Each structure stands twice: as C-alpha cells, then as structure tokens.
Amino acid sequence: MTISQADANVCTVSTLTTEKPEIGNAVESSVIYLPGTDCVIKSQASLSAYTSYRVGGAAQWYTAPRNLTALQAGLKYAKERDIPVTVVGAGSNLLVSDRGLPGLVIATRHLRYSYFDPETGQLTVAAGESIPSLAWQAADLGWEGLEWAVGIPGTVGGAVVMNAGAHSSCTAEMLVSAQVLSPDGTLETVTAADLNYSYRTSKLQGSDRIVTQATFQLRPGADPAKVFAATKQHKQHRLSTQPYNFPSCGSVFRNPKPHSAGWLIEQTGLKGFQIGGAQVAQLHANFIVNRGGAKASDIFCLIRHIQHQVQDRWSILLEPEVKMLGEFQAACG
Numbered sequence: 115m116t117i118s119q120a121d122a123n124v125c126t127v128s129t130l131t132t133e134k135p136e137i138g139n140a141v142e143s144s145v146i147y148l149p150g151t152d153c154v155i156k157s158q159a160s161l162s163a164y165t166s167y168r169v170g171g172a173a174q175w176y177t178a179p180r181n182l183t184a185l186q187a188g189l190k191y192a193k194e195r196d197i198p199v200t201v202v203g204a205g206s207n208l209l210v211s212d213r214g215l216p217g218l219v220i221a222t223r224h225l226r227y228s229y230f231d232p233e234t235g236q237l238t239v240a241a242g243e244s245i246p247s248l249a250w251q252a253a254d255l256g257w258e259g260l261e262w263a264v265g266i267p268g269t270v271g272g273a274v275v276m277n278a279g280a281h282s283s284c285t286a287e288m289l290v291s292a293q294v295l296s297p298d299g300t301l302e303t304v305t306a307a308d309l310n311y312s313y314r315t316s317k318l319q320g321s322d323r324i325v326t327q328a329t330f331q332l333r334p335g336a337d338p339a340k341v342f343a344a345t346k347q348h349k350q351h352r353l354s355t356q357p358y359n360f361p362s363c364g365s366v367f368r369n370p371k372p373h374s375a376g377w378l379i380e381q382t383g384l385k386g387f388q389i390g391g392a393q394v395a396q397l398h399a400n401f402i403v404n405r406g407g408a409k410a411s412d413i414f415c416l417i418r419h420i421q422h423q424v425q426d427r428w429s430i431l432l433e434p435e436v437k438m439l440g441e442f443q444a445a446c447g
C-alpha cells in the first residue's frame with residue numbers, strides 16, 4: 115500500500131523502503147512505515163508547514179507520532195541509522211534554516227490526551243496538547259490558573275521546555291511534574307524543582323530528553339463565567355498589543371531586565387525596518403513578522419542587525435529567545 119503526502123500526517127501504514135535521502139540533495143520525497151507501529155516517516159518534509167514563521171527548508175526525515183510506542187520507535191529508528199534527532203512541538207518558537215535539518219525531526223504535536231482531576235485539581239496532559247485550548251477548557255470548567263496562557267500558541271511540551279509565560283505568570287509556577295523520555299527509550303518523572311527553571315529557560319533546553327506528558331496544579335471551583343472573562347480579557351489584550359495577523363515566533367529576544375527588548379528596539383528606531391520579507395513589527399518591536407515570502411535568512415539577518423544596532427546604542431547584547439535550528443550564513447551583507 116502506498117500513501118500520499120497529504121495522508122502522511124496521519125500515522126498510518128505505508129510502503130516500507132530503505133531509501134535514505136541525503137540532506138540538501140534534490141531527492142524525491144518518500145513516505146515509509148515506522149517499524150513496529152502504524153506511524154509513518156516522511157522524507158524531505160518541508161518544515162515551513164510546521165513552524166509559525168512559515169519559513170525553513172526540509173527535514174531529512176519527519177515524523178509526528180500519536181503515542182508513546184511510535185515515539186520510542188522513532189528514536190530507535192534514528193539510533194539504528196546513527197542520525198541526529200530534533201524534537202519540535204507546534205514550532206511556534208523556532209527559526210528553521212532555509213537549508214533544512216539533517217536527521218529525524220520528531221514533532222510531539224500529535225501526542226494528545228488530557229484529564230482534569232476534580233479530586234486533586236490537577237490537569238494531566240500529553241505533550242502535544244495545545245496551550246490555548248487547555249486555557250479555554252479550564253475556563254469552561256471554572257478552573258483558575260491558566261488564564262494567562264491563552265495567547266501562547268504552543269504545545270504543552272514546548273511550554274514545559276521553554277518555561278513559557280505571560281502576564282507575570284509562567285509554566286514553572288503551575289508544573290507539578292513532567293514525564294520525559296530519554297534517547298535510550300526510558301521514561302522518567304521529573305518535578306519542577308528538577309528542571310532548574312528561570313526566565314524562559316529550563317534544564318531541558320539543549321538536552322536530548324523528550325517531554326511526553328505534564329501535570330499542572332490548577333484551582334477548581336471558581337465561577338466559569340469569571341474564569342472565562344479573565345481568559346478572554348488576556349486574549350483581547352494580546353490581540354490589541356501584538357501582531358497576530360502575520361506569521362511570527364512571538365517575542366524574538368529575551369527581556370534584558372530592567373529594560374524590555376521591545377522598548378530598546380523601538381528606541382533604536384527600528385520599528386518597521388525590513389530585510390526581504392522580514393520586518394520589525396510596527397505594533398510590537400520585539401516581534402519580527404513574515405510580511406510574505408520571507409526566508410529564514412531574512413529573519414536571521416534582521417535578528418543580527420537588531421543586535422548590532424541595539425548594542426551600538428545601549429551596549430546591551432540582546433539574547434534571542436527564539437530557537438534557531440540548522441545552519442545560517444554568518445555574513446548578512
């Protein structure tokens with residue numbers, strides 16, 4: 115049985131082939147069956163479809179497992195072929211090189227389940243669940259604690275790794291524990307204390323462990339209308355202060371306290387500055403938006419330009435919050 119590219123997001127059986135395409139070569143795309151599972155791996159899968167920036171080249175191999183068994187099989191597949199593994203969630207904090215990525219990209223966005231435990235007030239969710247969707251579900255139930263997260267368009271896995279936060283709250287404050295998978299296939303439960311959380315960082319960044327599940331402590335028993343109103347207010351505030359109408363990764367730089375990165379960039383006169391299709395947003399200077407047809411290299415060079423300009427003016431080197439994956443040209447002209 116063969117499977118079309120359109121069907122390849124759905125983890126179903128396809129033809130088994132041993133073809134191994136080379137990164138950067140114009141080889142024909144193929145879809146293969148991940149041994150021992152009903153999940154497929156695509157070759158030469160364009161990552162622009164899987165990132166909020168809508169830019170980036172192809173993954174040599176790409177898979178989006180729907181359960182732990184398929185995820186473990188993906189890791190085994192990569193290990194047996196000695197190819198690198200890159201883990202992504204919803205791709206909302208990523209800048210992927212135009213040259214693509216070697217090895218296997220594993221997206222955890224299709225790992226899905228959630229359980230709101232009324233006894234404990236804890237929410238246990240798979241890594242691929244959408245953060246905004248959970249915030250709305252909690253609001254519907256009258257559970258407080260996730261109102262702040264409604265505007266963060268990522269997954270649970272990405273939030274745990276990034277310590278995603280907004281409106282003076284963050285993931286670390288809510289997290290009870292996370293289940294993580296090591297490359298050798300073993301599962302471990304870690305607590306928030308184990309993860310060395312601080313501003314937008316955790317011990318999991320740069321590690322080879324994959325978040326498969328997380329448990330958050332919420333506060334049940336509130337009036338759903340009240341929680342819904344607070345959630346909606348956060349969402350509306352975001353829509354009025356941040357450019358959600360163009361592809362972006364949210365804030366590009368960490369805030370170098372006591373200043374905000376957006377303020378420094380705006381004061382440097384860079385609002386609206388554009389390289390190719392990448393532009394410093396008019397609405398919020400810490401956002402770089404894809405105005406259409408941007409390449410990853412446009413965004414990368416705009417990041418470098420902002421860093422140089424802000425450093426010249428303020429002697430502060432802005433540190434990117436966005437995760438850059440793959441190779442980027444050092445010279446931006």
Ligand SMILES: Cc1cc2nc3c(=O)[nH]c(=O)nc-3n(C[C@H](O)[C@H](O)[C@H](O)COP(=O)(O)OP(=O)(O)OC[C@H]3O[C@@H](n4cnc5c(N)ncnc54)[C@H](O)[C@@H]3O)c2cc1C
Pocket residue numbers: 166200201202203204205206207208222241265266267268269270271272273274275276277278279280318319320323324325326357358362363364365437
């Ligand atoms: C419009 C917009 C607004 C945003 N606003 C905010 C905001 O207010 N606050 C904020 O903190 N962020 C914000 N972001 C950034 C982004 O949504 C968050 O960083 C989010 O937590 C990333 O989640 P993700 O699933 O998209 O992860 P990805 O972007 O796919 O990955 C981010 C990092 O996490 C790793 N990762 C992802 N999933 C896993 C996993 N299961 N196991 C191991 N590693 C994993 C990746 O390797 C990568 O290093 C915004 C982005 C956009 C586009």
